Amino acid sequence: MKRSFLWCLAALTVSPLIPRAQTVQQLVEKVKAKIDQVKDYTATGRMKTNVSFLKVPVANVVIYFRKPDQLKIKNEKGISFVPRGAVSINLNNVLSNGAYTVLDAGKDKVNGIAVQVVKLLPVDDNAEVVLSTLYIDEARLVILKSRTTTRDNGSYELEMSYGNYVNYGLPDKILFSFNTKEYKLPKGITFDFDDGAPPPKETAGGKGKKGRAEISIRSYTINKGLSGDVFK
Template sequence: MRMLLIIFALFGFTRPASSQDVNALLRAVRAKIEQVRDYTADARLVIDVSFMKVPPSDVKVYFLRPDQFKIIKQGGISILPKGGLNISLNALLQDGNYAAIDAGTIKGQRVVKLVPLKEGGDVVLTTLYIDEAPLLVRKAVTTTRNNGTFELDLDYGHYAGYALPDKAVFIFNTSGYKLPKGLSLDYDPHGNTNAPPPPSDAKGQITLSYARYTINKGIPAGIFQ
């Protein structure tokens, strides 16, 4: 029993009496997210990776519930990051997919850890930072088996009522993340091929700044093929 209490303390199973039940909170967050069946969005894509030279570009972003996500650059180049941006909050929050652990409150945000119940998947653990009053996930930190640990920071504005961000910043460890093949077209052709590899703790960042969304109007046929 003593060991069990120690484990509970370490992993934040206890919570303040005034806090709402963590599973009820997640159901409310999911209900807000699930207002959106699909969307098409115009966005500005900025990729900041030390060993790449990728100019900012205007893109189209497509999403179809629960987890189909695609970015298409001007000229038809498809960019579909593996393991990160396409792991949607909608898919993570499906009933029966996880065990939820209440880890308390940090800087006014409720911290909830999601442990997948299905064995063998790529996601090992996700930590959500939730703004309880508007039911918005402000940050998600996900540890995976094959793509390292990455962080998704979300800023909301015009589309907060749909839980859609005005800006999404995806931060990842460049040594553990598989960049999409489509980006090889944007590598700096004059780069120094003898340059040392980035350090193991080097970070990369992908920022999507959304200009406008078209919500629940359907997705063009074949867009995810």
């Protein structure tokens, strides 16, 4: 009797999770299907980099993407310091191979919009990405936020807002947060002029800093074909 009761209790506890797990799997598949419509794109926009030790101007950039995972951010006229993990703005990287386990992580809100939180665990133990957390807008089937933890390059966070290209799952604005290493050069090399400006703020422990890059997309050219040369 006691045993039967425990079985029933266990069944009642687990049963809501079974259809729910299927639902988030389906949700991810739907989001993936939306993103999969885009075989390649060229986007123009402005990139604003905010890192404590970098004094750089706002850059006009061109973003090139080609399936499955080629992505390049270029400043055609000047110099841009593109964060290494910016390649993760291409969510195909996370979703394309399908080799992940989907976990339901509940509901949440991003900028006031209700989202489904989904965790993706790669099947490959040696994959560079260790864990991805996606915040999916179920109504529009787009990812509003993602947090990616990598094996060697720290964690990245993306926040995206959508406009004209929401049907392709392409954002109009991307806010990319990343970790940077401490910047310090010997003064014997730089021969700095001491102009009295305060030094950049140190982070706690001084081991690493958080950087942000904001890309505002002006326009996309989608599925018009792209030469492989632009990715070299």
